[in-house]
Amino acid sequence: MSELKLSNAQIAWRAAQDIEDGAYVNLGIGFPEMVAQYTVEGRTPVFHTENGLLGFGPAPEPGTEDWDLINAGKKAVTLKPGASFFHHADSFGMVRGGHLDVAILGALQVAQNGDLANWRVGNKGVPAVGGAMDLVHGAKRVAVLTDHVTKKGDPKLVDACTFPLTGVGCVTRVYTSLAVVDIVDGHFVLREKLAGMSMDDLQAVTGAPLHTEGDVADLVVPEL
């Protein structure tokens, strides 16, 4: 059963199910950007990018890029009707001021108290933080997408982060390759897990106790 896990696309799909119609959403660079591809039919979230744009759409056809129209990952995007441009202080004002409904980020580690480590592994190389330390504060929901364990098999949901922190007590929900876990009052609360996985098996690859509140639903996703 330990081979059973969701692909990144499937994790992104699951996260997309929780994004309401009309929600204002910031998707972190890389993996979290995939969430936009799985927007639920009939819903129109508005995507925010830190560099001063609300309401962007998917990448343009190769060769038609306009490099003044990019996202925070410096990738070319397109405009949807009702978009708006603004400067960087206004953009992070939206973030810090609590105007985003959801911010979705990647993670190196998430602690049971909601601490997030996602910007550097150690002290080597050139450090770069970008907007991560701002994005983890202010959004109504701060969600994380991640494999449940590292490539070596170490838990990424931990008792306490050992990597440098991005933010303290900021994560509200984690979508992993095995489960959906909320952070409630300093604890991991399991909401959904793969049907084929036992509680014991899941706990064995999780670095802190998984609590439950009522039923744990099956984590069901389509083939992608």
Next chain:
Amino acid sequence: MSELKLSNAQIAWRAAQDIEDGAYVNLGIGFPEMVAQYTVEGRTPVFHTENGLLGFGPAPEPGTEDWDLINAGKKAVTLKPGASFFHHADSFGMVRGGHLDVAILGALQVAQNGDLANWRVGNKGVPAVGGAMDLVHGAKRVAVLTDHVTKKGDPKLVDACTFPLTGVGCVTRVYTSLAVVDIVDGHFVLREKLAGMSMDDLQAVTGAPLHTEGDVADLVVPEL
């Protein structure tokens, strides 16, 4: 000689002589607004008003007012080419951020250390401060226009203000009905006085010592 004094128009004219071409200028409500009428030929100062407009011109013809185009005194104004609108935080950012070359205000009292009192006389009635406490900080020059003495004959240039303060150590120059006085290192320094007035007479109606640095020029203004 004590009857000799400048009219408000003449004080405003004198202040206008110190406004350079291209200067960004905020004129306080009332008496200071008169300075705009005496703009020196060939100079184009840009007038700022706190309610979010740079580059306004004189009042429109009566009956042609647009009440969305007003100054801080809620009077209708007109637009000059090159004007711009912005919100209130940006507007006071210009003030506080040191971008104005000159702010010109009225005064109840100015102290020799540059303290200004101009917003209320005592504790009676409804207090109203508007933008005065912001305008006295940030401009490169904060100038005051005032009669040299009150209607009762009391000095308005004083040792220390007795009325509630608008700002501490903020005034750099005072244009009065009798003289032009700078504030330098906590002292009044007399730059110009009416030719017909002796130093002793001027000192007698001034509430703190008038220092001099080199020559005191004659304060010469046209008939207005």
Next chain:
Amino acid sequence: MDKRLPGLEEAVSGIKDGATVMIGGFGGSGNPIELIHALIDAGPKDLTVINNNAGNGKIGIAAMIDAGMVKKMICSFPKSSDPRAFTDRYMAGEIELELVPQGTLAERIRAGGTGIPAFYTPASYGTELAEGKPTAEFDGKHYVQERWLKADFALIKAELADHFGNLTYRMAARNFSPLMAAAATTTIVQATKVVEPGGIDPEQVHTPGIFVDHVVEVADPQQEEALIRAGVEYERA
């Protein structure tokens, strides 16, 4: 997503007793007269109202005060060409006043909308309006610490709005409105014209729709200054 509401009554129906309400405008420019009058008709009490001024004549905020709806005003300049409504209540001790320097008022609202709980300004240092506030020295100059200002509701007058709540303002009617739209939990807009998404150039949006909750079209809005000059009086419908 469509933030349009059919009428003013629906727009203000969520504003209950005790709410804090920011109202855009500076003097008559940008004053959302129709929203204010709809709020008077709805009649919530014990409101805290934040506006640069405190009403003029017998309409708008002055009419709210006359209707006994306002417990407290937070403003910089509670005077006007006809300040009777506020002055009478204030002198009778029937309305509270928090007087804030105008630039500080703007920046406190901006801070509320942008998640800055406190900041330092030189304005009011050494004056009676700084009494009781923390101060600090930076680079040899003295500053007053000011706190953010937020509200439950903002009532905003815009020129154009689209269905997503993107806004533009007309000339100096902009003033406090972009700041208030961001600082309120629920922002209610009356717009002279409402257009489809895409009807406003994205480079020319003054207030992005993320700050706006409800939009009502008021095609031919009244201007406070014109009403004052005409001697108009508003009474609850």
Next chain:
Amino acid sequence: MDKRLPGLEEAVSGIKDGATVMIGGFGGSGNPIELIHALIDAGPKDLTVINNNAGNGKIGIAAMIDAGMVKKMICSFPKSSDPRAFTDRYMAGEIELELVPQGTLAERIRAGGTGIPAFYTPASYGTELAEGKPTAEFDGKHYVQERWLKADFALIKAELADHFGNLTYRMAARNFSPLMAAAATTTIVQATKVVEPGGIDPEQVHTPGIFVDHVVEVADPQQEEALIRAGVEYERA
């Protein structure tokens, strides 16, 4: 009043050794490539450069670093598709780095331009980037005190400028530029088109001319991203 200068060389001639220079742009969008290359030709040393990034490839800020002009970078993300220039100098201990969270960087620059010496933000609280900074609690939440950031010069790329220095920006090329224009003692602008005063609608000005000192028309500006993809290398003329 006319803020136009005839050429790039005159525009950057005042920037001397040891100056602090803000440079607009986020990645390639809004990067004033022509002004940067003119500055490389002028060749001042020991500069502190403030930009979101720290150069890419062998042009723009990366070429400044390669030319040995940069003593210190203040930025949020000193990585790019080709970060060699900064990385090599940094790993060799030849360039200082002040790493600032992106939103804090924007707000510090905004504070510099608007006369706010310090403010509080939740960003970086409890992290190594907050070490040594004052903290405070407001309403039960923890915040870090951050200081304003100013510069001697700002290099800005605009779409339109008028003779008074009023500016508009093209799409997401706006990013840090309005903030930097206000936070620098001397702001130098390259604009794709320069028009007479009155040529920009007053309601659509993004940066009022009060923040701008010099304007140079660069009619067909290069785009950093396009140059990177073409493998262009800039060397001092």
